[in-house]
Amino acid sequence: MPPNAQDVHGSSGGLAMTAPAASKMDCFLTAVCTPLNLQFIDVSYRVKQTERSSKAAPGGRISHSGSGAAAPEERTILKGITGEARPGEVLAVLGPSGSGKSTLLSILGGRLAGHHGGTVLAGGRPPCRAVQRRTGFVAQDDVLHPHLTVRETLAFCAMLRLPRSAPAAAKAAAAEAVIGELGLGACADTIVGNAFVRGVSGGERKRVSIGHELLVNPSLLVLDEPTSGLDSTAAARLVATLSALARKGRSVVLSVHQPSSRVYRMFDSVLLLAEGSCLYFGAGRDAMDYFASVGFAPGFHVNPADFMLDLANGFAQADYNAVTTQQQGGSSVKQSLISSYNKVLAPRVKASVVAAEPPPPPHVQSGGEAAESCSTSWCNQFTVLLRRSLKERRHEAFASLRVFQIMAPALVAGAMWWRSSPLAVQDRLGLLFFASIFWGVFASFNAVFAFPQERPVLARERASGMYALSSYFLARTAGDLPMELALPTAFTVVVYLMAALNPSPVAFALTLAVVLAYVLVAGGLGLAVGALMMDAKRASTLVTVIMLAYLLTGGFYVHSVPRFMVWTKYTSFTYYCYRLLIAVQYSGHLKRLLPPEAVHGEVGPGACVAALVAMFFGYRLLAYVALRRVRK
Numbered sequence: 001m002p003p004n005a006q007d008v009h010g011s012s013g014g015l016a017m018t019a020p021a022a023s024k025m026d027c028f029l030t031a032v033c034t035p036l037n038l039q040f041i042d043v044s045y046r047v048k049q050t051e052r053s054s055k056a057a058p059g060g061r062i063s064h065s066g067s068g069a070a071a072p073e074e075r076t077i078l079k080g081i082t083g084e085a086r087p088g089e090v091l092a093v094l095g096p097s098g099s100g101k102s103t104l105l106s107i108l109g110g111r112l113a114g115h116h117g118g119t120v121l122a123g124g125r126p127p128c129r130a131v132q133r134r135t136g137f138v139a140q141d142d143v144l145h146p147h148l149t150v151r152e153t154l155a156f157c158a159m160l161r162l163p164r165s166a167p168a169a170a171k172a173a174a175a176e177a178v179i180g181e182l183g184l185g186a187c188a189d190t191i192v193g194n195a196f197v198r199g200v201s202g203g204e205r206k207r208v209s210i211g212h213e214l215l216v217n218p219s220l221l222v223l224d225e226p227t228s229g230l231d232s233t234a235a236a237r238l239v240a241t242l243s244a245l246a247r248k249g250r251s252v253v254l255s256v257h258q259p260s261s262r263v264y265r266m267f268d269s270v271l272l273l274a275e276g277s278c279l280y281f282g283a284g285r286d287a288m289d290y291f292a293s294v295g296f297a298p299g300f301h302v303n304p305a306d307f308m309l310d311l312a313n314g315f316a317q318a319d320y321n322a323v324t325t326q327q328q329g330g331s332s333v334k335q336s337l338i339s340s341y342n343k344v345l346a347p348r349v350k351a352s353v354v355a356a357e358p359p360p361p362p363h364v365q366s367g368g369e370a371a372e373s374c375s376t377s378w379c380n381q382f383t384v385l386l387r388r389s390l391k392e393r394r395h396e397a398f399a400s401l402r403v404f405q406i407m408a409p410a411l412v413a414g415a416m417w418w419r420s421s422p423l424a425v426q427d428r429l430g431l432l433f434f435a436s437i438f439w440g441v442f443a444s445f446n447a448v449f450a451f452p453q454e455r456p457v458l459a460r461e462r463a464s465g466m467y468a469l470s471s472y473f474l475a476r477t478a479g480d481l482p483m484e485l486a487l488p489t490a491f492t493v494v495v496y497l498m499a500a501l502n503p504s505p506v507a508f509a510l511t512l513a514v515v516l517a518y519v520l521v522a523g524g525l526g527l528a529v530g531a532l533m534m535d536a537k538r539a540s541t542l543v544t545v546i547m548l549a550y551l552l553t554g555g556f557y558v559h560s561v562p563r564f565m566v567w568t569k570y571t572s573f574t575y576y577c578y579r580l581l582i583a584v585q586y587s588g589h590l591k592r593l594l595p596p597e598a599v600h601g602e603v604g605p606g607a608c609v610a611a612l613v614a615m616f617f618g619y620r621l622l623a624y625v626a627l628r629r630v631r632k
Contacts, residue, residue, distance in 0.1 A: 038253070094255070101255040108220075134220060235260070311337060410494040473627060492512050576603070
């Protein structure tokens, strides 16, 4: 890491960048950024709801009347919202909870493309992939890798999202500059954490999420509740930072639940929503004058944001010198404001947006396309994601509890089968089958939670164009190998030595190879089920049923399987693993010790190996195809 990138100093309010780091970052980002004018015209959004007419039945059950068929209903979230976010300005979306702020920001950030009504234009044209790469979106919920430090999180993001032409030193300097800009220097080497892992504070975690998007210096920056979790001073500094970024030619759109008066003064434009309808769109400094012109003016000095939120909630007290001195009902206040907006402001807003400048000529548009072509290469994506996966999962894979889960059963099994004789065939067959079932269940259950837990991160990062799904999947698979295979190796060594299995070095090596291959196949099953279900509870239930079926068809409990059920054992990787372990332990002259049912009429070692190889690739291919359904 360059010395200049680390040369930061702190104060009570946060950290400031040194001039070399700041200038290096500013020069780099200025070269990439292209102004982007965002227009949205008559944007609407509806969701379908299913309701059933029901009544309580005896015993607390719910009985549905009639045929019980679902009656689909549509709920309108947004009702024809029109506005514009201009380069160099900050557009603030205000409104109470449930007013549609997050939905509107998701549409403007490209997260709901094709699922809404109305028109969204970026640079005078419908958004394309190049525009998406130039858009930074910060969701309300922080979606980050909990076991990475703040510095590692931003460094990996810089390596994935910054252009391939940028040298590694410049990417590291950009990450350090963002750390300084957002005041994260004091916690730069602390893990991010989440609700279950202790890490940085909630406000610091939010700033890390913002820094994640600031690294690419987006032309359009969309932030959903970026000041949540911050005190008023930190919120004001954050909005001041966003305002400074906007002044460099970016369009910044953010939603704020209840900004202070000094934060409100930084907003260039304001969009006020109430129950999906627009109550005001225009310059922030003109909002109070507009509401006064339609009969709603405060009789005393008040924070404009508080006054507007009161109106959006339908609250108009007599103190506000409304048209009538009597307190009005909430519904009538909102209806009055909606009617006034539709008559007074809406025609002017729509005319202004529609009459905006035409799209720039092709040679200017090519800047955005160039930005798309500057994405990092597939090989670099794989390398960076592999490094990140190893760092993120090392804590979980080798946690003390996980090691105890493996080594305790190994020691118990070794003690139970202590120095067993090769002549005790049934005892040894029981040990081999125990090893098969243990690792089938353990590996599949660990893997089944992988993709459901990482779905939010995967969806966000893919939506930002950070990497291809194939590079993520292969890096995730390769990164799991050291963690997946280290503990099975230790388990096999302990059990093998304590139980005094076949002393031949070749037999030990083959036994270890079979166990490790079996672990990879079982893990593949878990990945496939998790990717298909994308719900940890449902996926774990399905894996339980599958592994129970494999337990019964593994070839240890039942030998005379009914003819109509014979096919089931050939779908069980436990069966193939068990057959291979028997073949390794009882090869050569020891084969004569096996009972007839363990020798005759069974699948040979070559077919078992082929079946495991096919399942290894088949399960992972299924998992990859299922992951492609994850919405960006």
